[in-house]
Amino acid sequence: MPLKRLKTLFRSMEEKTETYRRMYDAPIVIQPPTEEDPYGDNDTAFYRDNVAFVIESPPKNAQDRPIVLIRIPADNIDPRLGAEIGGTADEEGPDALAEHLCDAAADFCLRAFAGQIDTLNEALYNRSRPDRENGKYYLFHPGGEILRRNTAFFAVCPQRDYDYLTGIMVQLWDPQEHPCPPKLCLCFRLEVQLPFHKLKKAMTMMTSDLPDAVDEFIVSLDRQALRETLIMAEKQFRMRQALCSSQWCAFVANGSILPRAKDGVNPLDGAVPFRSTPEDEIELCGVRGMGIPRGVTVITGGGYSGKSTLLDAVAAGIYDHRAGDGREYVLTDETAVSIAAEDGRAVSRLNIGPFLKSLPGGHSPADFTTAHASGSTSQASGIMEAVSAGSRLLLIDEDRSATNFMIRDSKMKALIKKEPITPFTDRVRELAERGVSTILVIGGSGEYLGPADRVYLMDEYRISDATARAKEIWRSSGGECETPPLCDWEVRRTLTAERFSSYPENGSTERLEANDMGFLLIGSEQIDLRGIFSLMTDTQRNAAAFILRTVMVSHRPGPLDFAAELEAVLDRIRQEGLHTVYTPFFTTMRLPMELPRKIDLEAVVFRMRRVKWTQTE
Template sequence: MSFDKSRSNRSNSKDPAYANKASRRREGTDAELIESLHRLDGRNYGSYKSVIGDWEYGPFSIAIDRVQADPYAPPSNCRATSTPESMGIPPELLATVDGRVAVADFLNRAFDSNMARFSHPGTVAITRPGQEILVRSAATVTDEQIEIRFQVQLPARGRTIMGHTAAAIFDRDVPDIIMESLDFTPPEAAEHLERLRAHVATYEDYQALQSALQERSLVGFVADGAVLPRRSGISELPMGEAVAFETPESLRETIDLPNAGAVSGMALRPGITVIVGGGYHGKSTLLSAIQRGVYAHIPGDGRELVATARTAMKVRAADGRSVTGVDVSPFIAHLPQGADTTSFSTENASGSTSQAASIMEAAELGSELLLLDEDTSATNLLIRDSRMRELVHAEKEPITPLVDRIGALAKDRGISTIMVMGGSGDYLDVADHVLMLDTYRCFDVTEQAAAVVGAQPRERMDEPAFPETSPRVIKPIQRKGDRPKTKVYGTETIQLDKQRIDVSDLEQIVEVGQNEAIAWALRGMLERFANDDDASLATLASKIGSRLESEGLDELTKYGARQWPAHVSMPRPIDVGAALNRYRGLNLV
């Protein structure tokens, strides 16, 4: 299904004179672009700028928007555009927002896959998607247009243009990739079209599942047959021959989905759910799947029908993180040197103070579900057993452990918790639901846990109401003539000017593109929205999320991102707010 040159509007017209300014966009046919590149052979690298413009290839066009300054700079930015009709994409797949998002995600993946078939490594690049179906700037689809944003490494020998090689890239490699990825019209594309339909159906079912969570007042759902284990700790690919998930009968519900039909699975209800079991039996695997259930997953991932409340937040200890003006008093009553715990700030939080701050920040940002794993939590924030309470009296211990506050958090603030706990039975007293994992099989042991609690009672502490906290209002940052610097390093670090923000504990940022979008969103919040009448942190995070959802990821250009950003992915507003909470330059009114 490679590019058929007979479909192109080729022309024999001569290449325009090189007197055109480099900044001026040219227009022409693919033949004129190829001829121009041949003529550039042997010239200085900067002459590549003469091909910036829009080039018609017949069934599609290619825009060359930015040419790299030299062979060692980031690759040149290009866009391919066409129409769904000319590419044979059925209109019914584009009739809804969900359909358009899924089609765009599929085309992004097809382009990424076909690069290896039709170009040399490193020549053509596009955002590489993970296992999640996300809105990405690399591919957008409406009922009238398809747009794919990619990059091309323009070839050179030293700093001399290799024009003939560049011509081959735009005459053969790029067109073949585009047509193989986007064209569903040839008879041999039938299988390609079926995969597209399956991709859309999977995304539609996930969105329907999310709607069912809200309608049934659930915080999560794990379908029977889901494959939760991953290949390794550094891979999100499914493990081969893994034990498929099977729902305990007491927790089974059936949900009707538009494509998969009636699907049964484990309904996770509001309140406190504790996951127990022996080591290496799948407790953290289940929690990780629930944690990732805030996103849809591609067909074959195994977690396609795992859905979690969209605002679910994984909270963990993060030694050394910055905290600014957070009320941690529900967990920490006092600190040495008389630090105010109702408006706690530090440049170097401990494990317990960082996790307490993360819980309170998540509540402020509107999370309805907290996810915790004892392996990544501060032990002294989670529990304090009876012997330690006897030895260290309450008035000497500033920390009120989560076990004494988690019930009020659910009752008074409506915030549920799902947590992995293998080392302390104290949480059995407060748990509404107890799940046991045994060799990756899930059992409802709530009644057995209640029997254990009855047989081995412990003194329960009085649990005061969980307080409402005042919203924190941020001050805008004032740059003093310095050139702004916005950069990300993987999914773990954001750089704003001279400040680096460590977001490595925000485990639900799953793609580098999300981190890049968050970086530009932070700049918008701090430099533009912080002047609004309501500049509370939670309001600004919600506002930036609404802007990106309604206007698209190109909205980020208003906050300093380059025009036509190619490598950004849609973040959750709650993760944008969480990243801002970790900014050491954050100032509050």
């Protein structure tokens, strides 16, 4: 059955309309009249059979680009799907495994539906005309990661409870004879660019082409591949649980393809499959591979040996990956943080005493503030912030590090008597004893061979255990591990509500923008996110902007408990979906969002320049 009510609304519009107001108002006349709405109502949900097409308002400067939420009952896809991904639910919502399976199933379906949308766009494409004249469907195309999104998800949604009569008139069903309880639905959210001054073509795109693509998606979906995806997703979930309570901080499955193709997303053709060292090969939930133990791990090797490729794969292992990515079973402690020097970043009232003995002018390193940190102080700040936020694993590549922070050999120690910086070599073991592991890629210095628990050698993308040989070289060269006095690792600072706002100073309109250069503009802040490597996509940065803005506008007068208020917003997202933080008010912000980690959202706030922190006892 075509979307007749939506067709009626299109036919009532003027030919050269640009606002499509009646489509967004979506009037409906209910028969028989209800006491609450005797003359009618508004309903932006239009149905083809039991599939709903909900028209959502776009930004005010893009009224010819409606947002469409498609709700497909899970039973339409597979009658067993609801039971397979529903899990157990209580008053607080679905359990963690159910959420995980929903994310994996939605990711699989999004990739399949993207093919249908690409086919529609190929038919619309005309290189001599822009999208605004041709029309186009904008559906988010994901990378290799499986993340929670506002463009593809499962949710319990209301169902159609009426029969269509004519025009905009419908007849309600008797709830006793025809109950319509909410159902679990697969939801897609996309934007549709309607062609300029071509009302008939716009109507065809919305009421015929798009619903036909949904029908074709349902018919052609590979159910067996979906089931295999769910099996893999459950295995990934169980493996992460096992890893969390084990002696290993990361796991790399045998056969994994770690190098990436030129697009940075797909596996490199002809790459050498990963194979564990015999000494560290383990089995995790039936999958064999290398377990990287907790503690201090050094990965070394010559140029182009694959050592940074391995570290990059471990860094990406905080997220699950799709089948065919090559890193499906590369799993890393979910609190892992990549640390690098960030020259010029701001730091406010942070304790970097473990790495700095003194500051010029008699200032205390336990209360360090600067608007332009050096390479060493920025890297020290990154470590202190990560540890204070709960990270259990630090990932460091010497190519992105400050040399004077990472090492100082015996000759330089003999030459420079008054050095305020305590190098990371002298603190890495202390961190390990506090439960914070470190994986380092080191190719130019042997200073970390002493404190390392494991040393791995990469050669043409093949890994071997070189720990015994490294220790022998360390001892024969007279190497010694300095053990400075134990230090205070506590970060005692609190974010205040002052200047923590999405409104510019002395401004009356909120400001929010996430640009392509890796900067987030919010209120009077311009935040450089390029040093937060786990914010891998523009869509994650987009979500970070909306989430922090939600924390800002929902804060009530009084003291700010940022951690608690951020957790409240994340709980709301878990219950109601990621789109709950979206608003079309910000015309430059894009629709697609992917959920970042809490630890990364905190890292964004740590990089704000204008907010105020206070020291606590």
